[in-house]
Amino acid sequence: MNTILIVDDEEQLRTSFKKLLKEEGYEAVAAATGEEAITVIKKNSPDLVMMDVRMPGMNGLDAFKIIHKIKPRLPVIIMTAYSTTDTAIEAIKLGAFDYVLKPFDIPNILSLIENALKSCRFMRRQVEMDAQPENSSSDAIIGKSAAIQEVYKAIGRAAPTDATVLIRGESGTGKELVARAIYQHSLRAEKPFLVINCVAIPGTLLESELFGYEKGAFTGASASRVGKIEQANNGTLFLDEIGDMPVSLQSKILRLIQEKSIERLGGCAATPVDVRIIAATNKNLEQAIADGTFREDLYFRLNVVNIQLPPLRNRKGDVPLLVEYFLSRYSREMNIDNPGITKNSIGKLENYSWPGNIRELANIVQKALIFSRGYPINEDNIVKAIQVQEAGTAMGTGKSEKTISEWIKNALKSGPNDNLFVNLVNNFSSMIISEALVLSGGNKSKAAKMLGLSRPTLQSKIEKYGVQMETHVSSL
Numbered sequence: 001m002n003t004i005l006i007v008d009d010e011e012q013l014r015t016s017f018k019k020l021l022k023e024e025g026y027e028a029v030a031a032a033t034g035e036e037a038i039t040v041i042k043k044n045s046p047d048l049v050m051m052d053v054r055m056p057g058m059n060g061l062d063a064f065k066i067i068h069k070i071k072p073r074l075p076v077i078i079m080t081a082y083s084t085t086d087t088a089i090e091a092i093k094l095g096a097f098d099y100v101l102k103p104f105d106i107p108n109i110l111s112l113i114e115n116a117l118k119s120c121r122f123m124r125r126q127v128e129m130d131a132q133p134e135n136s137s138s139d140a141i142i143g144k145s146a147a148i149q150e151v152y153k154a155i156g157r158a159a160p161t162d163a164t165v166l167i168r169g170e171s172g173t174g175k176e177l178v179a180r181a182i183y184q185h186s187l188r189a190e191k192p193f194l195v196i197n198c199v200a201i202p203g204t205l206l207e208s209e210l211f212g213y214e215k216g217a218f219t220g221a222s223a224s225r226v227g228k229i230e231q232a233n234n235g236t237l238f239l240d241e242i243g244d245m246p247v248s249l250q251s252k253i254l255r256l257i258q259e260k261s262i263e264r265l266g267g268c269a270a271t272p273v274d275v276r277i278i279a280a281t282n283k284n285l286e287q288a289i290a291d292g293t294f295r296e297d298l299y300f301r302l303n304v305v306n307i308q309l310p311p312l313r314n315r316k317g318d319v320p321l322l323v324e325y326f327l328s329r330y331s332r333e334m335n336i337d338n339p340g341i342t343k344n345s346i347g348k349l350e351n352y353s354w355p356g357n358i359r360e361l362a363n364i365v366q367k368a369l370i371f372s373r374g375y376p377i378n379e380d381n382i383v384k385a386i387q388v389q390e391a392g393t394a395m396g397t398g399k400s401e402k403t404i405s406e407w408i409k410n411a412l413k414s415g416p417n418d419n420l421f422v423n424l425v426n427n428f429s430s431m432i433i434s435e436a437l438v439l440s441g442g443n444k445s446k447a448a449k450m451l452g453l454s455r456p457t458l459q460s461k462i463e464k465y466g467v468q469m470e471t472h473v474s475s476l
Helices: 011-023 034-043 060-070 084-093 108-122 146-158 175-184 203-211 249-257 285-291 294-300 316-333 341-351 355-374 379-395 400-413 418-437 444-452 456-467
Strands: 003-007 027-031 047-051 076-080 099-101 128-131 139-141 167-169 195-196 236-240 274-279 305-308
Touching: 003 011, 003 034, 011 027, 011 379, 027 034, 034 047, 034 060, 047 060, 047 108, 060 076, 060 084, 060 203, 076 084, 076 108, 084 099, 099 108, 108 195, 128 175, 128 294, 139 146, 139 175, 146 305, 167 175, 175 195, 175 236, 175 274, 195 203, 203 249, 249 274, 285 294, 316 341, 341 355, 341 379, 355 379, 379 418, 418 444, 418 456, 444 456
Parallel strands: 003 027, 003 047, 047 076, 076 099, 128 139, 167 274, 167 305, 195 236, 236 274
Antiparallel strands: none
């Protein structure tokens, strides 16, 4: 459970905030002054700090400067009134994660908290390379194949430099994990690491998200806003799925790389920015250049260091090691004994085509672990996990009705089963809840609203169906 420290001299705000955060599943602690906050952080570091600017005694900006020296990778969100926006922007330049304006918009602030905690996990959670599967306690790049050995070497060459890196590979091959490994072994490892998924943010919003904007830049811009590029100043910015970035923005990224400066929307002054760019894509950029959807000059600027990640089907000899890693990891997370897996089951996994690569393997191992009920994972568990995975994938790709129908038919043809109807309903219910949890980022209150359920009802169904939150796994 993540711990959030609220620093504000208003008792009512601290009390309300603590209640809200606890309802969202966070641990909340409070401090009334900057001095008290520093004492709390020295004794027991939280995962996130939310701090007001104006407080008696030490103000929020001065407290932040001290906190940032003590814990440089601890995300701090500054809370401010409109009149003190300039102070909040100054805090961003000094290394604060972001700022939020009073009065608060609850959904927006919860989204900001979620993003800050995610960023914190990226920076803190170490990526191990060439790790032993059974001993790894964090994210890991697993494998002994020649292809993965080349990835290790490429990370080692790229990490200590400031060179721009382009990571290429199919979805699910672990591009984000490689980006984090480069960051964590770089000279900027104690500075910010921010992730922007270029395909997840609509093109109309991506520009303001990256570059920020000045007050009055467009309707609704009631105060100036700092973008992610400035937030990552002196650190690393990971542009995931850059192949999907609109061409209109590509020229601005090119200018950032060439001139090390940006202009906020509605602004006319260039702001110097020192940020390392790591980019990733699953697109064929050469074809995109030919089609006119990707700038050739940006391609060459990004492609200083190129790391190509192999699909899992081209490194099936690593499947047993990966299975061992995921079994160990998920058993530990679920607080159960590792039941192991039969040799025939390993063979079945090695012979699978893996269209979803390592992310798909992770999900299938996790599902099979649940289905095995404490016994060694067998072939039936693997088959069932693959069927559930394929049906879940179909639900998100527009092929749901046909594929789910095929899934049901295959189950019916598999032979008499007194519990078949109940099993199918339970599996489908489990998939629905899992997808809602994924879409809500693990926020049970949001997931309950999506499903039209109360939070206690959702919790009881999670327990009934043994649903495990699908983590974003990008291990190699």
